[in-house]
Structures are given as structure tokens and as C-alpha cells.
Amino acid sequence: MKVTSYHTTTDIPPIFNQTSSERVATIISRYPTGKEKSALIPILHLAQDEFGGWLSPSTMDYVASLLNLKPIEVYEVASFYSMFNLRPVGKYVLEVCHTGPCSLNGSDDIIQFLKNKLNINAGETTPDGMFTLKTVECLASCGTAPMMQIGKHYHEKLTPASITQLLDDLRAKHPNA
Amino acid sequence: MLDMGQQLLLKNINVPGIQSLEVYEAQGGYQSLRKALSSMKPEQVTEEVKLSGLRGRGGAGFPTGMKWTFLDRKSGKPIYLVCNADESEPGTFKDRFLLEHIPHLLIEGMIISSYAIGAHKAYIYMRGEFAWIFPILEKALDEAYKAGYLGENILGSGFSLDLYAHPGAGAYICGEETALLESLEGNRGNPRLKPPYFPAVMGLYDCPTVVNNVESLAAIVPVLELGGEKYASIGIGKSTGTKLISASGHINNPGVYEIELGLPVEEFIFSDQYCGGIPRGKKLKAVIAGGSSVPILPTALILNKANGEPRLMSYESLADGGFQTGTMLGSGGFVVMDETTCIVRNLWTLARFYHHESCGQCSPCREGTGWMEKVLYRIEHGLGKKSDIDLLIDVAKKIEGKTICPLGEAAAWPVSSAILHFREEFEYHVQFPEKILNPKHFEFEPFVSQKKEVSLS
Numbered sequence: 001m002k003v004t005s006y007h008t009t010t011d012i013p014p015i016f017n018q019t020s021s022e023r024v025a026t027i028i029s030r031y032p033t034g035k036e037k038s039a040l041i042p043i044l045h046l047a048q049d050e051f052g053g054w055l056s057p058s059t060m061d062y063v064a065s066l067l068n069l070k071p072i073e074v075y076e077v078a079s080f081y082s083m084f085n086l087r088p089v090g091k092y093v094l095e096v097c098h099t100g101p102c103s104l105n106g107s108d109d110i111i112q113f114l115k116n117k118l119n120i121n122a123g124e125t126t127p128d129g130m131f132t133l134k135t136v137e138c139l140a141s142c143g144t145a146p147m148m149q150i151g152k153h154y155h156e157k158l159t160p161a162s163i164t165q166l167l168d169d170l171r172a173k174h175p176n177a
Numbered sequence: 178m179l180d181m182g183q184q185l186l187l188k189n190i191n192v193p194g195i196q197s198l199e200v201y202e203a204q205g206g207y208q209s210l211r212k213a214l215s216s217m218k219p220e221q222v223t224e225e226v227k228l229s230g231l232r233g234r235g236g237a238g239f240p241t242g243m244k245w246t247f248l249d250r251k252s253g254k255p256i257y258l259v260c261n262a263d264e265s266e267p268g269t270f271k272d273r274f275l276l277e278h279i280p281h282l283l284i285e286g287m288i289i290s291s292y293a294i295g296a297h298k299a300y301i302y303m304r305g306e307f308a309w310i311f312p313i314l315e316k317a318l319d320e321a322y323k324a325g326y327l328g329e330n331i332l333g334s335g336f337s338l339d340l341y342a343h344p345g346a347g348a349y350i351c352g353e354e355t356a357l358l359e360s361l362e363g364n365r366g367n368p369r370l371k372p373p374y375f376p377a378v379m380g381l382y383d384c385p386t387v388v389n390n391v392e393s394l395a396a397i398v399p400v401l402e403l404g405g406e407k408y409a410s411i412g413i414g415k416s417t418g419t420k421l422i423s424a425s426g427h428i429n430n431p432g433v434y435e436i437e438l439g440l441p442v443e444e445f446i447f448s449d450q451y452c453g454g455i456p457r458g459k460k461l462k463a464v465i466a467g468g469s470s471v472p473i474l475p476t477a478l479i480l481n482k483a484n485g486e487p488r489l490m491s492y493e494s495l496a497d498g499g500f501q502t503g504t505m506l507g508s509g510g511f512v513v514m515d516e517t518t519c520i521v522r523n524l525w526t527l528a529r530f531y532h533h534e535s536c537g538q539c540s541p542c543r544e545g546t547g548w549m550e551k552v553l554y555r556i557e558h559g560l561g562k563k564s565d566i567d568l569l570i571d572v573a574k575k576i577e578g579k580t581i582c583p584l585g586e587a588a589a590w591p592v593s594s595a596i597l598h599f600r601e602e603f604e605y606h607v608q609f610p611e612k613i614l615n616p617k618h619f620e621f622e623p624f625v626s627q628k629k630e631v632s633l634s
Contacts, residue, residue: 030339030341030343032255032298032382035362035382037362037363037364038343038361038362038363039363040363041305041343041344041345041346041360041363042343042344044346045305045344045346067363076365077363077364077365080348080365080366080536081305081345081346081347081348081366082346082347082348082533083305083306083346083347084346084347098526099267099469099526099527099529099530100267100268100465100469100512100523100526100527100530101267101268101425101426101512103522103523103526104425104426104427104512104514104518104523105425105426108616136347137265137267137349137529137530137533137534138265138266138267138268138349138469138530139306140264140265140269140270140272140273140304140306140307141270141273142267142268142269142270142423142425142426142431142510142512143270143423143424143425143431143432143433144431145425145431149306151308152308152309153308153309154309
């Protein structure tokens with residue numbers, strides 16, 4: 001994702017809750033003294049999970065402060081890895097694999113089905129903020145293609161029927177959305 | 178020789194609860210570790226691994242025991258063991274299978290390996306997308322600590338080891354060992370220059386480091402259980418032991434298979450014990466035998482070598498004929514394509530993958546992968562020119578051998594091999610753009626080569 005400016009939103013500086021703070025301390029303790037920067041990627045995952053599914057400038061600045069890093073050291077890492085969202089995303093990010101083996105087994109049809117069903121393009125979020133559709137590269141699920149990742153889980157051997165069921169189940173969890 | 182069905186890594190995979198320490202131990206788990214710590218010196222463990230002939234299972238096939246002996250032991254700096262669990266090569270999903278279903282096998286292999294190389298801290302660098310596997314791995318690590326297999330003075334041997342799981346965050350390049358180490362240090366995954374950054378000398382935190390694949394480390398357990406010599410008697414020639422093959426694409430039984438190296442390719446594809454043949458009665462068209470980076474081969478050349486002998490699943494047999502008529506065992510990502518497959522379309526998706534995954538450090542790869550993706554896009558979408566085919570070969574040549582890390586080759590080889598073996602199909606796309614407008618253009622009318630079949634007599 002091309003990022004031209006980070007400080008574009010007026011977000012509130014976040015703070016980890018007690019459990020996450022303890023988790024941060026545990027993570028940092030795994031690396032030798034003086035090598036705490038190793039904890040950056042695990043902590044960015046934690047921060048993304050806790051602060052709305054994306055890494056806002058304030059979130060990244062906060063993570064920088066926890067590890068005594070300059071903000072730029074966090075931005076340059078966050079912008080390198082495809083799992084870090086640098087813009088707001090929907091409650092559920094549907095990441096559909098479209099590399100070789102998935103493509104042999106119909107991932108193009110699955111992506112088209114999702115585009116029609118959600119009425120959005122890849123890279124967009126539904127107006128109700130529920131779903132973001134993304135195409136991603138190989139997720140090591142080639143034997144169970146076509147597939148997509150939602151949050152921490154893989155959904156494999158997808159069919160239009162299984163996707164419809166899945167989306168209905170997810171929507172049912174948020175009746176007021 | 179083993180029965181073809183016999184297994185070393187997956188023999189207990191169907192035992193209910195094998196994820197847990199209790200069941201793993203009940204099946205004989207941690208006996209290899211006990212044997213190593215109680216009766217062997219670290220050098221003896223290394224010696225057994227060298228004797229076993231075990232070769233790196235991540236793709237390169239470099240002998241594991243020899244890799245360990247490259248470690249710089251004179252620097253006085255701490256030594257690290259890092260497990261490469263960044264499995265991201267399209268077509269490959271075998272490490273995921275081990276991590277998810279039998280985590281203690283990897284942990285046991287890593288403790289033994291750390292003992293052999295003298296590491297007291299080890300990390301499992303796992304791709305971040307395997308998010309649901311982290312709790313499985315952390316639980317297993319926790320169990321191993323509580324049972325005294327990890328931590329201080331393991332089983333009273335005086336040997337101590339801390340082992341941690343560490344997530345990546347979505348970058349194929351981090352499977353390259355120096356990029357992995359950069360990432361583990363909390364940086365962008367840009368590969369390092371060798372020299373000076375040979376991991377064995379200047380690896381993690383500039384200390385001597387061994388980076389091994391999940392399957393290689395897991396295989397240390399049966400190597401010690403059987404002894405190096407016995408392990409080496411399994412397999413064929415210099416391809417010793419068993420290998421996990423992840424099979425996908427147009428086959429009846431996709432999945433992860435443990436095979437004894439030397440199994441005929443034809444048997445692997447068509448036997449019901451393995452892939453079970455091609456669905457819907459279609460014909461086999463091509464196979465990518467070792468993950469998306471290795472050369473694609475047409476049916477005649479994947480089933481038989483150029484001299485007509487049967488092709489076997491081994492490092493040597495698959496490589497026979499070099500890049501003219503052969504390929505590589507690679508990571509064991511075995512992707513099968515039937516006659517309805519469009520080679521150009523499949524290649525375009527792979528070129529897109531490499532473009533997406535190029536770290537951008539070296540211009541030939543950063544620019545070249547983008548060019549290849551764009552040119553393939555236009556050929557596949559009816560906008561290509563005849564000169565585009567040679568342009569692709571030219572771009573691929575200009576990437577190969579001109580980059581810091583092997584992602585350049587990984588991106589170039591699929592392109593040059595697809596054009597070498599399926600040039601007519603590229604020409605057809607350029608010549609008859611109206612016939613390929615439907616994305617599934619070969620679904621109902623497979624492309625038929627006018628070229629004479631390779632003579633196999």
C-alpha cells in the first residue's frame with residue numbers, strides 16, 4: 001500500500017490494557033538485552049488487534065515509545081509487511097488468496113462472487129463497516145483451495161454456499177450494525 | 178528400504194491428541210532427546226546427522242549436518258538456532274501441517290539440534306498468517322518447559338535452552354534466511370549481503386546462527402531414533418530418508434504426503450495412495466514439482482526423464498537434464514495441472530506473486546518482476562505482441578544472477594521454463610486474442626500442441 005502521509009487522522013493516543021501490557025513485557029523478555037527491537041513485530045500485531053484492526057499513526061508512535069524507538073523505525077517496518085493495515089478496515093477483513101494453486105481451483109470465481117455479494121471491489125470496505133475485501137498472495141493452503149483468511153482463521157474449500165453461510169453468521173453476531 | 182507407505186515424521190499423525198505432550202510421549206516422543214542428552218556428546222549428534230545424509234527440506238537441499246559444521250565457534254559469541262517456519266512458497270503447505278498437528282516433533286528436533294550446535298536460545302520464526310497455530314505452539318512450548326525438556330539443566334544434563342515462537346507479518350521474502358534474521362531483529366525483511374553476512378558467522382544479532390527449515394529440524398528426531406546410517410539407507414542415493422510433499426492443483430486427493438525419496442512420479446500422481454489421479458477424467462498437462470519457483474515441466478518430461486527412464490521423486494532424478502529437460506525437488510510443493518489449464522494465466526498469477534513479494538532492494542528484481550507481471554497480463558488479456566515473448570525471456574535473464582538473494586531466480590525460472598516448454602501456447606495468445614477473451618479459455622477446448630511429442634523410445 002502506498003502511504004503518502006501518516007498524520008491524516010485525529011485519533012486518540014491508545015494505551016494497552018493490563019493484560020496486553022503484561023503480554024508486552026513477556027514478549028520483550030524473550031530477546032537479549034539491548035535487542036528489544038526484535039519485539040516490534042509481535043507488539044505491532046498485538047496493537048493492531050487491540051486498537052481497531054489497523055495501525056494508526058498514534059498507535060505506531062505509542063509502540064515506538066514502548067520500545068524506545070523513533071517513530072520512523074516503526075513506520076518503515078509496519079509499511080513493509082502485508083498483514084499490517086495502515087488505513088482503517090472493516091470489522092472483518094476477507095483476504096482471498098489468488099496465487100497459482102488457488103487460481104487453478106477457482107479463486108477468481110470466488111473473488112467475483114464476493115465482489116457481487118458485497119457490492120465492493122477488492123481493497124474496499126462495505127458502507128456499514130462490516131467487511132473489507134482484499135486479495136492476497138499464497139497463504140499455504142493450496143491443498144484446500146480456494147480459501148480466504150478472516151482474522152486469525154482460515155476458511156478453506158470455499159463455495160458460494162459456504163461463503164453465504166459464513167457472511168450471514170458474521171453479520172448475525174452484530175445485529176445492530 | 179521402507180515400505181512406501183511407512184512413515185517417519187507422520188507415523189503418529191492420526192493418533193488422537195498427538196498435539197499434546199502426554200500423547201506424544203506415550204507414542205515414544207522425546208526418546209531421541211533423552212538418548213542424545215544421556216549418551217551422546219554434541220559432536221556425536223552432529224556426526225549422526227552428517228551420516229544420515231539429511232538435506233535441507235526448505236528447498237535448497239543443502240546437507241543439514243554440513244551446515245552445522247560451518248558455525249564459527251571461535252568468536253566466543255552466543256550461538257543461535259532459528260527455525261524457518263515462514264512457509265510461503267506457492268504450492269507448499271507441509272510445515273504448516275507439522276506445526277499444526279504435531280508441534281512437539283519440531284520442538285524435540287530443535288532441542289536436540291540446539292544441543293548439537295551449542296545454542297542456548299532458539300526461535301521459531303513462523304509466518305504471521307498462521308495466527309491460530311501460535312496458541313498451539315505456545316501451549317506445546319509451555320508443556321515442554323513444565324516437563325523439564327526446556328529451560329535450565331534439561332533432564333539433569335547440564336544443558337539449558339530457551340525456545341520461543343516469533344511471528345512474521347506477511348512477507349514471502351522472510352523465508353530467505355538473511356531476510357528472516359533481519360525481520361527477527363525487528364526490521365524490514367531485506368536480505369543481507371553474503372559476505373559478510375553468512376548466518377553461520379554473522380547471523381542473528383551478528384552472532385553465529387543456524388537457520389533450518391521446520392521439516393529438517395523435525396527429521397532430526399527419526400535420524401537419532403534410527404541412527405544416521407539406518408536413516409541413510411532409506412531413500413535413494415544421495416536423496417536419503419523421507420520427504421513431505423504437499424500436493425495441490427488438479428488431483429483427486431490434495432494434501433500432505435510423506436514419501437520415501439525415490440518414489441516414481443507417475444505412481445505419486447496416479448496411485449490412490451497418493452494424489453489419486455486427475456479429476457473429471459481430464460488429461461495431465463504439466464506439473465510444478467517443487468514449489469512455484471522451480472521450472473514447470475510438461476507431462477512427457479515430468480513422468481520420464483529425457484532419456485526415457487522413469488522420473489523419480491528425488492533431488493537427483495527431478496534435476497536430471499538441468500533446466501532444459503529437468504526441474505527441482507525444491508520444497509516439495511507439487512502442483513498438478515490438467516489439460517484445461519492455461520499456462521500463461523497460471524504464470525501471470527505467479528509473476529504477480531513475485532512482483533508483490535520483491536523487497537525492492539535490488540533494481541533488477543524490483544523492476545523486472547513488475548515488467549514480467551505487466552507483459553504477462555497483456556498477453557493473457559489479448560493485448561500481447563509477438564515480440565513480448567522474447568521480451569519476457571530477456572527480462573528474466575536480466576534478473577537471474579543479478580540480485581542479492583535468490584528471489585530473483587525464483588521469479589525468473591518459472592517464466593523462462595514456461596516459455597521453453599509451452600512457447601506455442603504464448604504464441605497462440607498473441608495470434609488469436611479473440612479466442613482467449615473468456616478467462617477460462619481452455620476449459621471447454623483444451624489447447625493442443627502442434628509440436629511433435631518428445632520421443633520416449
